[in-house]
Amino acid sequence: MTQFSITLTFRWLMALGAICQSFMVQAQYPGQASDKLKVAVTVPIKAYSFNLQDVRVTKGPFKENMEREGKWLLSLPVDRLMHSFRVNAGMNTPKPGSPTKMPKPLGGWEGLDMELRGHSIGHILSGLALQHASTGNEVFKKKGDSLVTALAEVQSVLNQDGYLSAYPQQYIDRNIAATSVWAPWYTLHKLFAGLTDQYTYAGNQQALAIESKMASWANKKLSPLSAEQLQKMLRNEFGGMNDAFFNLYALTGNPDHLKLAQLFYHKAALEPLEAGKDNLNKAHANTFIPKLVGEARDYELTGNEKAKTAATFFWNTVVQHHTYAHGGNSDKEHFFEPDKISEHLTGNTSETCNTYNMLKLTRHLFTWSAEEKYAEYYERALYNHILGQQDPESGMVCYFTPMKPGAYRLYSTPDQSFWCCVGSGFESQSKFGEAIYYHNDTGVFVNLFIPSELTWKEKGVSIVQDTNFPEEATTRLTIQTKAPIHMPLYLRYPAWATAGVTLNVNGKAVTVKQQPGSYITVDRVWRAGDQVELTYPMTLRLVQTNDNPNVAAVAYGPIVLAGEAGKENMKGTAPFHDPADPYQYYGYDYTIPETVSHTIDTEGKPVTSWLKPVVGKPLTFQTATATANKPIELEPYYKVHQQRYVVYWDLK
Structure with a gap:
C-alpha cells in the first residue's frame, strides 16, 4: 500500500487535494479542503471520503429529515443561544422593564442552573456548517457566522487566556481536583468541534482563531499537571477532546495541539482495549466511544499502531457483542455483559449519541480497509436508528429508542430539552450525504x-x-x-x-x-x-439475540421491522426536563397495557411462513395467524412514531 509523504508524485497530490479532508474525523469531515490541512495522513488508506458539499441528497426520507432539522436550527435565535455565555462573562443583559427585551433562557440541559449548559451551541455550530455543506444554502452560513461573532465577543470580554464557555473555569478546576462536576470537558469538546466545523465546512476564519485561543488556554491549564492528576481528571466524561485536538493539530501543525490531544489519553479505558480485553461491562457507553474516535485519528496522523488496535478491537467488540438489531447499544447509557441482549430489552436502551459516535468510528475504519462489514453496520444503524430518531410529524428527536415491547419513543421539545441526543441529532440529521460514496x-x-x-x-x-x-x-x-x-x-x-x-x-x-x-x-x-x-431482492430474516435464539427481531433486507401496538395509555412525550433530576427517564413508566402481545407462535416454521406482505403497502407485513386475537402488522421501525411498538418477539 502506498505511503503518503512529502515525496508524493504530482498525480497523488492531485488526488490528495480532493480527499485528505476525510481524515478530520469526526468522520464527517470530508468537507475539509486540502489547503486547510497542515498535517497529512501518514498511514495506508484504501478509501477516501468525498467532500460533503460534493454530494447532494435529492429526495426521500433522508432529505425530508434534513430539511426538518434545518428549520429547527434556524428557528433558534442567536440571543437565546448566547444568553448563558453572556451571563457567564458578566456582559450587560437587559433589566426588567428595560425597552430591550431580555432573551428567554433556553431550558432543559441548557438551563442556567445546569452544569452542562453550552454543549448544544457547539452541536448547533456543527449542524449549521453541515447543513451549509449539504445544501449550499447560505442562510446556514449566515446563522453560523452570527454565532461565531458572538462567541468571539464573549471570549474577549472574559479575557481569561482564551477560555470560552457558558460556565466558569471553576468547573474545570473541580474536574482537575477530581471533585464532583458534570462533564465540563465534554461540553468544551462540542465547542471545539463546532468551531472546527465552521472553519472546515463554512470557511469561517474567525472560528479557527477562537479555537486556537481556547487551545492556548487549555495548554496553559493542563501543562503543569502531573500524570496522576491528568488520569484522575480523565475519569470524568470528556467527550472527544482527544479527537478535537488531533483535528486542530491537522489544521494548524502546532505541536502544542498534538501534545494536548495526547494528554487526553485515558489509560484505564484504552490500555485493556489495546491488549484485546473487553472492559466494557458497566462502562458508560458514550464516555467510551468518542475516546476511540480520537484513537482512530491518532493512528491516522501519527501512525500509532496501539491506537489502531484499540479502535478496531473496540468496534468489533461493540458490534458483535453489545449491539441491538437496529445498530444501537447500551441500557441506561451503559454497556453490560457481552452477549446478554435478551436480558436488556428495556425502556432505556440505545442512547442515540452512542450510534452517532459509532458511525464516526465506522467511517474511519472503512477508509483503512474498505471492508463491506463497516458499510453494512453503517447502513443498519443509519436507516434503523438515526433515521428513526426524528419524529416526522414534529421534527423532534429521541434520546433513547426503547427495545421494551410495548414502549414508545419520547421526543424532545423545540427549546426546553437540549439533551445530548438533541445536540448530536443536529449533526446526524444534517449530513446524510457523507457516507454514500x-x-x-x-x-x-x-x-x-x-x-x-x-x-x-x-x-x-x-x-x-x-x-x-x-x-x-x-x-x-x-x-x-x-x-x-x-x-x-x-x-x-x-x-x-x-x-x-x-x-x-x-x-x-x-x-x-x-x-x-x-x-x-x-x-x-x-x-x-x-x-x-x-x-438486490430483499428477504425476510430473523435477527436473534446473541444469548437466546427464541427472542428475535425481524428484518427485511437491512430494515428492522416493528409491530404496531396501539396508543392506549400513552403519556406525554417529553418528560426529561427537570434540572433537579436530569436522568428521570430511567424510571419512566410506559404503563404498557396487558393487551400488548410480543409472543408469536411460529410452530417451528421459517419466518416467511408466518409473516406475509401486505398488498399495496411497501415494507409492511402481517402475521399470517392471529396473535392475541388479531393479526399484527409490522412496518419499518424508523416509521413507527407516536405509538407503541414491538421490535423483539418471543418466538414459540
Missing part, C-alpha cells in the same frame, strides 16, 4: 442506496443515483461526463442480499461472481448517459 485514486465506491448526486470535480464526472430504496430493490446510477473516462465502480454487495443480485449496464446483463458481503467491480470506459441498474 467513497473513492480511491481511480474509482468510486457506492456504499449506500440513497437518491443523490455525486460530483467528482477532479475527474470531471458526476454520478446520479435514482432509487426509492428501501421501498424498491433497484437503484440506477447514471454517469455524466464531458469526455469518456476509464473508472471502476465498486458496487456494494450487501451481506443481507442472500437472494442474489441482478446487474445491468446500459441494459445488458452482467454476470456477477462475487458473494454477499463484498464489492462488485465494474471496470470500463464510461460515456455520458451510461447507466448501471442494480437490484
Whole structure:
C-alpha cells in the first residue's frame, strides 16, 4: 500500500487535494479542503471520503429529515443561544422593564442552573456548517457566522487566556481536583468541534482563531499537571477532546495541539482495549466511544499502531457483542455483559449519541480497509436508528429508542430539552450525504442506496443515483461526463442480499461472481448517459439475540421491522426536563397495557411462513395467524412514531 509523504508524485497530490479532508474525523469531515490541512495522513488508506458539499441528497426520507432539522436550527435565535455565555462573562443583559427585551433562557440541559449548559451551541455550530455543506444554502452560513461573532465577543470580554464557555473555569478546576462536576470537558469538546466545523465546512476564519485561543488556554491549564492528576481528571466524561485536538493539530501543525490531544489519553479505558480485553461491562457507553474516535485519528496522523488496535478491537467488540438489531447499544447509557441482549430489552436502551459516535468510528475504519462489514453496520444503524430518531410529524428527536415491547419513543421539545441526543441529532440529521460514496485514486465506491448526486470535480464526472430504496430493490446510477473516462465502480454487495443480485449496464446483463458481503467491480470506459441498474431482492430474516435464539427481531433486507401496538395509555412525550433530576427517564413508566402481545407462535416454521406482505403497502407485513386475537402488522421501525411498538418477539 502506498505511503503518503512529502515525496508524493504530482498525480497523488492531485488526488490528495480532493480527499485528505476525510481524515478530520469526526468522520464527517470530508468537507475539509486540502489547503486547510497542515498535517497529512501518514498511514495506508484504501478509501477516501468525498467532500460533503460534493454530494447532494435529492429526495426521500433522508432529505425530508434534513430539511426538518434545518428549520429547527434556524428557528433558534442567536440571543437565546448566547444568553448563558453572556451571563457567564458578566456582559450587560437587559433589566426588567428595560425597552430591550431580555432573551428567554433556553431550558432543559441548557438551563442556567445546569452544569452542562453550552454543549448544544457547539452541536448547533456543527449542524449549521453541515447543513451549509449539504445544501449550499447560505442562510446556514449566515446563522453560523452570527454565532461565531458572538462567541468571539464573549471570549474577549472574559479575557481569561482564551477560555470560552457558558460556565466558569471553576468547573474545570473541580474536574482537575477530581471533585464532583458534570462533564465540563465534554461540553468544551462540542465547542471545539463546532468551531472546527465552521472553519472546515463554512470557511469561517474567525472560528479557527477562537479555537486556537481556547487551545492556548487549555495548554496553559493542563501543562503543569502531573500524570496522576491528568488520569484522575480523565475519569470524568470528556467527550472527544482527544479527537478535537488531533483535528486542530491537522489544521494548524502546532505541536502544542498534538501534545494536548495526547494528554487526553485515558489509560484505564484504552490500555485493556489495546491488549484485546473487553472492559466494557458497566462502562458508560458514550464516555467510551468518542475516546476511540480520537484513537482512530491518532493512528491516522501519527501512525500509532496501539491506537489502531484499540479502535478496531473496540468496534468489533461493540458490534458483535453489545449491539441491538437496529445498530444501537447500551441500557441506561451503559454497556453490560457481552452477549446478554435478551436480558436488556428495556425502556432505556440505545442512547442515540452512542450510534452517532459509532458511525464516526465506522467511517474511519472503512477508509483503512474498505471492508463491506463497516458499510453494512453503517447502513443498519443509519436507516434503523438515526433515521428513526426524528419524529416526522414534529421534527423532534429521541434520546433513547426503547427495545421494551410495548414502549414508545419520547421526543424532545423545540427549546426546553437540549439533551445530548438533541445536540448530536443536529449533526446526524444534517449530513446524510457523507457516507454514500467513497473513492480511491481511480474509482468510486457506492456504499449506500440513497437518491443523490455525486460530483467528482477532479475527474470531471458526476454520478446520479435514482432509487426509492428501501421501498424498491433497484437503484440506477447514471454517469455524466464531458469526455469518456476509464473508472471502476465498486458496487456494494450487501451481506443481507442472500437472494442474489441482478446487474445491468446500459441494459445488458452482467454476470456477477462475487458473494454477499463484498464489492462488485465494474471496470470500463464510461460515456455520458451510461447507466448501471442494480437490484438486490430483499428477504425476510430473523435477527436473534446473541444469548437466546427464541427472542428475535425481524428484518427485511437491512430494515428492522416493528409491530404496531396501539396508543392506549400513552403519556406525554417529553418528560426529561427537570434540572433537579436530569436522568428521570430511567424510571419512566410506559404503563404498557396487558393487551400488548410480543409472543408469536411460529410452530417451528421459517419466518416467511408466518409473516406475509401486505398488498399495496411497501415494507409492511402481517402475521399470517392471529396473535392475541388479531393479526399484527409490522412496518419499518424508523416509521413507527407516536405509538407503541414491538421490535423483539418471543418466538414459540
